[in-house]
Amino acid sequence: MHRYPHWPFHVTLSTICALMLVPFIWVLKTSLTGENIFTYPPSVLPQDPHLFYYVDVWYTIPFFRYLVNSFLVSLIVVVANIVFNAMAGYALTREFIGKKAIIILFLSCMMIPFQVTIIPAYLITKELGLLNTHLGMALPVMSTIVCIFVFKASFDAVPRSLIDAARIDGLPDWKIIFKVMVPLSQSAIATNIILAFIWSWNNFLWPLVIIRDQHMQTLPLGLSRFLTVVEDTTGALYAFCIMVLIPGLVIFLLAQRQFIAGLTTGAAKG
Amino acid sequence: MSIIKRKRTRELLLIGFFLAPSLIIFILYRIIPLIWNGILSFEFWSPYKPAEFAGLYHYQEMLFYDDVFWEVLLNTVIFMLSSPLGILLALGIALLVNAPIRGRNLYRTIVFMSYPVMTVAVGIIWQWLYNEKVGLINYILMSLGFIDQGIPFLESFNLALPCVIVASIWQVVGFYMIVLLTGLQNIPPSLYESAAIDGANSWQRFKRITLPLIRPSIFICIVIGIINSFTNFDLVFVMTQGGPGHATDLLITYIYDEAFKLSKFDYAAALTVVNFVFFLGLALLANKLSGGEAGAVETGD
Amino acid sequence: MxxxxxxxxxxxxxxxxxxxxxxxxxxxxxxDSGILSGRVVDRNNQPVADARVVLSEKTLLVTAPRDEVKTDQNGYFRFEGHRLYHLYLEAMKGDARSSSSREVRLYFKGQNKKLKEPLVLGSDR
Known part of the structure; x- marks a missing residue:
């Protein structure tokens, strides 16, 4: 391994990274200048950058309203995910009759992509009276099977002796969970928060199906509508893109280790 | 004895209580919809009239009279068959960033960064890169002298689908890379060392050690690719709305259009059944080929 | 911990x-009191008194005149209480002398702003 020079690696990887980054950089540049390809000479660096396209977006559509909607839905999803998945994950560490059946049920649910159940899911949500509500948007994704197994693995890793010791001390179950289990599974919690947030933040099809009310739109819906309403406003459209990308990207960059760990455990688990 | 039994009952109650929320959600939004969907596909039904038994009417309609169905099915298959390209690309990148070079973590981050971003925004960005008049791709092609006039990529019947596929690969390649990288990192270095001592060259080492050992990871990627081709709604919806004609419509976008634009819920349900059976068959096949190691994967969106 | x-x-x-x-x-x-002030001068950089200054709203969706004031004897004008973020200013005196309109963009609705460059009357003729 060590015999090879490193520079071919760097050249190839830099080229690939440049290709991956070009769309991002170009969008950022256009959002700051509004200039397109046909400003001559085309420049890589933005000329006269300004933030006024962002102001345009903020006032042209009820951006703040969409932002609040997106955040509320994500908040419900994240909180519900942690609580429900941790509970289910804990239950699966215990022995009980029918455990195998439950696990098989969960695993087979994983093979049902949500997209293929979208029509009855819409009808059910309608029956529940949750069309056009935050809860309706959040409900189908309030628990994630991958994360249940992430929690189960994390709880399984807690040494048995520690739990037994706590039990001998007479701690009730819920106290064992909060005093022993939760502190030891911080990384599972972090993974779950990040996965749940990014998934619900980017979710598009489900809100598109159940939201008709203008005031209940989330950012992805607003973005796709913006595209059809104002076609010529290049600068503003890309400013909008940047504004919706930033929260997801920031969270990802802060916590990429947990994010990747979560995705790969999800992918590697049978 | 009875104390132990009571404790046992309490414990069972607790377990039931803990499992309940997740179970309710999955039964409500996965199991029941799946069954309901199956029933719906054998009925005449719309929100304004009562259900009526239809037998195989919708399936006959779909298989024998609906040319669009065959077109979107073909598109979905093409979309799926393109995923090995992305996986190959990702394998190359994974091998590169697995080498002990400086800055490899930065490279990994950059390649992976396109995965967690919002697909709607990705669609908008790529739609504009492909634009006939102001798109970056046309500009570069023209500057290099390959073409004299902009190509309307997304309006072209032949080019639209490959263009959407390229955008999709751009977004998912980082995810493939991460999965493959995890596989690569699980290979014990001692294997390479002993192979080197035996005089195996790098191609032999790749073929004899690397490939067999990352086979599970490759199959996971294939399953992800299959899932992606059945669920990639956002990108197509934003970039082309399935157009021109139905040139970029996938099964999932066609189902959406039939159900929520045309209110043909019953027919869309039949489409969904076909979609699901097709998907399940492929996923099980991939699982079997990989020796059961590539389990289910959830991409989440 | x-x-x-x-x-x-x-x-x-x-x-x-x-x-x-x-x-x-x-x-x-x-x-955000919506104060927008500035000056109107002629081509010789002399202040113009009693010129009309028209403020028009410009957004992605609309363009329409919203307010109008006159300059004082030193050529100064001042708008108050507008709730706009993207607007045009146009100065005129009589019929013939009209400056080309000036685009003003603000970071939020009704941001207070003092124009550094004066509006020049007759600059487009």
Whole structure:
């Protein structure tokens, strides 16, 4: 391994990274200048950058309203995910009759992509009276099977002796969970928060199906509508893109280790 | 004895209580919809009239009279068959960033960064890169002298689908890379060392050690690719709305259009059944080929 | 332990975001009286008294005149209480002498602003 020079690696990887980054950089540049390809000479660096396209977006559509909607839905999803998945994950560490059946049920649910159940899911949500509500948007994704197994693995890793010791001390179950289990599974919690947030933040099809009310739109819906309403406003459209990308990207960059760990455990688990 | 039994009952109650929320959600939004969907596909039904038994009417309609169905099915298959390209690309990148070079973590981050971003925004960005008049791709092609006039990529019947596929690969390649990288990192270095001592060259080492050992990871990627081709709604919806004609419509976008634009819920349900059976068959096949190691994967969106 | 829970990069990012947003809103609170002032001069850089200055709203969706004032004897004008963020200013005196319109973009609705460059009457003729 060590015999090879490193520079071919760097050249190839830099080229690939440049290709991956070009769309991002170009969008950022256009959002700051509004200039397109046909400003001559085309420049890589933005000329006269300004933030006024962002102001345009903020006032042209009820951006703040969409932002609040997106955040509320994500908040419900994240909180519900942690609580429900941790509970289910804990239950699966215990022995009980029918455990195998439950696990098989969960695993087979994983093979049902949500997209293929979208029509009855819409009808059910309608029956529940949750069309056009935050809860309706959040409900189908309030628990994630991958994360249940992430929690189960994390709880399984807690040494048995520690739990037994706590039990001998007479701690009730819920106290064992909060005093022993939760502190030891911080990384599972972090993974779950990040996965749940990014998934619900980017979710598009489900809100598109159940939201008709203008005031209940989330950012992805607003973005796709913006595209059809104002076609010529290049600068503003890309400013909008940047504004919706930033929260997801920031969270990802802060916590990429947990994010990747979560995705790969999800992918590697049978 | 009875104390132990009571404790046992309490414990069972607790377990039931803990499992309940997740179970309710999955039964409500996965199991029941799946069954309901199956029933719906054998009925005449719309929100304004009562259900009526239809037998195989919708399936006959779909298989024998609906040319669009065959077109979107073909598109979905093409979309799926393109995923090995992305996986190959990702394998190359994974091998590169697995080498002990400086800055490899930065490279990994950059390649992976396109995965967690919002697909709607990705669609908008790529739609504009492909634009006939102001798109970056046309500009570069023209500057290099390959073409004299902009190509309307997304309006072209032949080019639209490959263009959407390229955008999709751009977004998912980082995810493939991460999965493959995890596989690569699980290979014990001692294997390479002993192979080197035996005089195996790098191609032999790749073929004899690397490939067999990352086979599970490759199959996971294939399953992800299959899932992606059945669920990639956002990108197509934003970039082309399935157009021109139905040139970029996938099964999932066609189902959406039939159900929520045309209110043909019953027919869309039949489409969904076909979609699901097709998907399940492929996923099980991939699982079997990989020796059961590539389990289910959830991409989440 | 406590420290690592409450002071880490997540909470810091979150806190900084909240603080910046609060400061920004505080700044807006004290600077959104919609005061827009400036000067009108002629081509010889002499102040023009009694010129009409028309303020038009310009957004992605509409363009329409919204307000009108006259300059004082030193050529100064001042709008108050507008709620716009993207607007055009046009100065005119009589019929013939009209300056080309000036685009003014603000960071929030009704941001107070003093134009550094005066509007020049007759500059487009």
């Amino acid at each position: 406590l420290k690592s829970i409450f002071i880490n990069r997540y909470t810091m990012t979150f806190t900084v975001t909240i603080v910046v947003a609060l400061l920004w809103n505080l700044f807006i609170l004290f600077n």
